[in-house]
Amino acid sequence: MKNFLLCFLLLTALASCAPFDQKDEAKPQEIEGLRPIYLTKEAAQKVESLPPQAIKSLGKIYYKAPYIYVNESNLGVHVINNSDPANPLKFKFLSIPGCRDIAIKGNILYADNAGDLIAVDISDLDNPIVTKRLPGLQGYLNQNYPELYEGYFECPEEGKGVVIGWEEATLTDPQCWR
Amino acid sequence: MKLLHIFSIYSLLFSVIMLFSCTSESADLGIDPGTGNTGTGGSFARFIAAGDFLYIVDNKKIKTLSTAVAAEPTVIHEQEVGEGIESLFRLGEKLFIGSSSGLYLYAIGADGIPVQQGQFPYDNLFPIYPCDPVVANDQYAYVTLNTTVKVEQCNRTAVVDVNSLNIFDVSDIQQPYLVAQYDMNNPQGVGLDGNLLFLCENEGGLKVFDVSNPSNIQLIEHLQGIAVHDVIPLNGLLLVVGKDNVYEVDYTDLNNIRIISQIPIGA
Numbered sequence: 001m002k003n004f005l006l007c008f009l010l011l012t013a014l015a016s017c018a019p020f021d022q023k024d025e026a027k028p029q030e031i032e033g034l035r036p037i038y039l040t041k042e043a044a045q046k047v048e049s050l051p052p053q054a055i056k057s058l059g060k061i062y063y064k065a066p067y068i069y070v071n072e073s074n075l076g077v078h079v080i081n082n083s084d085p086a087n088p089l090k091f092k093f094l095s096i097p098g099c100r101d102i103a104i105k106g107n108i109l110y111a112d113n114a115g116d117l118i119a120v121d122i123s124d125l126d127n128p129i130v131t132k133r134l135p136g137l138q139g140y141l142n143q144n145y146p147e148l149y150e151g152y153f154e155c156p157e158e159g160k161g162v163v164i165g166w167e168e169a170t171l172t173d174p175q176c177w178r
Numbered sequence: 179m180k181l182l183h184i185f186s187i188y189s190l191l192f193s194v195i196m197l198f199s200c201t202s203e204s205a206d207l208g209i210d211p212g213t214g215n216t217g218t219g220g221s222f223a224r225f226i227a228a229g230d231f232l233y234i235v236d237n238k239k240i241k242t243l244s245t246a247v248a249a250e251p252t253v254i255h256e257q258e259v260g261e262g263i264e265s266l267f268r269l270g271e272k273l274f275i276g277s278s279s280g281l282y283l284y285a286i287g288a289d290g291i292p293v294q295q296g297q298f299p300y301d302n303l304f305p306i307y308p309c310d311p312v313v314a315n316d317q318y319a320y321v322t323l324n325t326t327v328k329v330e331q332c333n334r335t336a337v338v339d340v341n342s343l344n345i346f347d348v349s350d351i352q353q354p355y356l357v358a359q360y361d362m363n364n365p366q367g368v369g370l371d372g373n374l375l376f377l378c379e380n381e382g383g384l385k386v387f388d389v390s391n392p393s394n395i396q397l398i399e400h401l402q403g404i405a406v407h408d409v410i411p412l413n414g415l416l417l418v419v420g421k422d423n424v425y426e427v428d429y430t431d432l433n434n435i436r437i438i439s440q441i442p443i444g445a
Contacts, residue, residue, distance in 0.1 A: 055441070061419040063410050064217030068417060070424055085415055085426045086439050103225035103232060104217040108248040110225060110232055117234065117243075119251050131249035138236060 033152035033171040037074070038161035044097045044114040045133070049126050052090035053078065064104045067091070074098055074165035077111070079125060092125045098164035101138075112138040114162045145178055152177045220408035220419065221311035221367040226268050231290040235263045235275060240284070242291050255291045265311045272351060274319055276312035281321055283351040296352040311408070313370040318392055319346045319354065320375055322365035341365060343377060345392045357392050367408030369416065374429065376416060378406040384418060384427070386435055399435040401427070 055078070059071035068080040068088065076095040082088050098114030107123040108131070117137035121129040146153055146166040155176040156163050216227040226233045232243040232251055240263075242255040262278030273292050275282040280299035284292035300323075312321045321344045343360045362379060369376040375387040375395070383402040387395045406420040416427040426439045 055422060057421050058419055058424070060222050061220045061408055061410055061417060061424065062217055062223075063219075063412065063417055068424060069217075070419055080424065080441060082426075088424065088426065088439055088441055090441060101223065101225045101234070103219065103223075103227035105227040105232070105245050105248045106215050108245070110227065110234075110245075110251065112225075117251070119249055121249055132251060134251070134253065137241070137253065138234060 029173045031152050031171055031174065033154065033169065033174050033177075034146050034149060034166040035154040035169040035171060036156045036160075036163045037165040037167055039097050039114070039164050040161045044162045044164055045116070045130075046095070046097070047113065047118065047120060047128055047130050048095045049128055050076075050093040050095050053093040059100055060102075062102050062104065069102055069104075069109075071100055071102070074100065077102060094120075094122070094125075094128060096120075098162070114164050145176065150178055218410060218412075220410050221267065221313050221369060222265050222408050224263075224266055226266050226273075228268055228286075229290070231286075233266060233268070233273065233292070235259070235266050237261070237263055239263075240266070240273075240275065240292060244290070254289075257292075257294075259294075260297075267312050267314060269314050269316070272314070274312045274314050274348075276310040276321060278310065281310075281312060281319060281346060281354060283319075283348060283354060285351065296348075296350075296354050298346060298354045298356070311367050313368050313375075314348060315370060317347065317349045318357065318389075319348045320344075320368050320370060320389070321346065322362065322368055322377065324362075324365050343368075345389075345395075347392075358395075360395065366406070369409035369411040371411040371413065371429075374411070374432075376409045376411060376418075378408060378418070378420075380407055380420075381405045384409070386429065398432060401435070401437065404437070 057073040062069040066083045068082045070078045072078055076093055076099055078090060079092040079094060080088050081091040096111050096113050099111045102109055102111045107121055109120045109122045111118055115136055117134040118130050119132040121131050143156060143163050152171055152174040153176050154171055154174055224235050230244060230246045232245050234241050238258055239256050240259050241253055243251040244254045245251050259275055259282050260277050260279045263275060265276040267274040271286045273284040280297050283296045285295050286292050310321050310323045312319055323340050323342055323344060325340050341362050341364055343362050343365055345358045346354045347357050348354045363382045364380050366378040366380055373388055373390040375389045377385045383400060383404055384406050385397060386399040388398050389395045404420055404425060406418050408419050410417040414430040416429055418425040418427055423440045425437050428438045429435045
């Protein structure tokens with residue numbers, strides 16, 4: 001009961017503070033948080049081979065001789081030639097927006113691509129060809145908020161495109177938080 | 179004598195029938211990881227290509243796709259598993275699904291479709307929902323659980339901490355049970371090769387354990403100074419991935435486990 005009263009008092013105090021705080025800060029409030037990375041649906045579906053790219057934030061790893069495939073923060077997959085494990089070399093970058101997971105059978109790479117599942121023929125790594133797209137099959141990427149995150153974030157806006165990831169940013173008066 | 183004859187004929191018949199039923203009951207899933215027609219992933223994998231099938235998990239479901247025509251995968255089945263699915267691991271015809279709500283065990287049927295056999299729910303074990311990659315052999319499953327959450331209660335903050343390696347006996351996949359639990363420091367991905375267990379601790383580096391005795395695992399190597407989150411053991415060569423790089427570790431000689439390469443920066 002004592003605790004309950006304390007909580008109540010605290011809440012009342014907080015509630016009465018809130019409008020005062022807002023009035024006090026005439027300038028927009030700047031704070032560190034996350035903001036959505038948008039892509040148009042068309043851009044999100046574009047799969048292409050690029051020259052080796054810089055590593056930003058690596059995710060999952062997959063191996064099929066002689067290559068190591070490493071996911072890059074929702075952007076695609078680094079393809080590393082591992083013919084000599086003492087000298088691995090970045091060979092190509094497969095740009096697959098919104099990708100986190102892959103698996104390979106023969107020359108076909110399966111990947112999630114901004115909510116869809118795609119099959120990509122990688123016989124020629126310079127010229128990957130999407131052979132099948134299953135729309136919405138792997139709707140794993142949350143379009144509403146960043147998962148496993150606590151803090152402020154810029155509210156996603158419909159019409160801006162597909163949210164393929166989140167990036168750290170200085171936000172001005174963010175309206176969303178978790 | 180006659181009776182014995184009849185008995186042996188029957189048992190022969192029975193074995194033949196069993197043989198046939200066995201062969202027809204097993205889906206052809208292909209063999210060695212990495213060297214076969216399909217590749218192999220780490221312990222955070224959510225996609226597994228095996229034989230003519232592709233298994234994928236999302237937050238709640240496992241979906242089975244036919245890849246008989248590899249370039250044209252088609253969904254043939256999907257089913258609910260549980261909440262907060264994180265990872266999928268295959269051992270022959272068994273599938274292990276790690277989630278924040280529990281460990282789920284499946285057997286892949288002749289049609290390639292997984293059928294749930296057993297589960298180990300975490301609700302009684304932990305006060306919160308941890309994340310958990312899983313690897314396994316025929317007898318044991320190794321699950322790392324890692325979560326540190328702040329729970330705000332009134333004006334007090336409590337920190338709830340679950341950071342452990344959990345070993346489950348899965349020899350009867352219908353009745354898995356917890357054998358041992360070891361405290362770890364923010365444990366992430368795990369890999370298994372025989373009696374060797376590789377465990378990533380992010381900034382804490384890579385630990386190598388001898389797990390011959392699950393009740394008394396032995397740390398045999400701890401590679402520090404690297405931030406790593408997942409591994410793929412390849413018969414003496416360990417692929418290790420961290421936020422910033424991929425490392426390769428030679429473990430052919432257990433007295434000399436060492437990093438042999440990393441990807442050159444800027445190359």
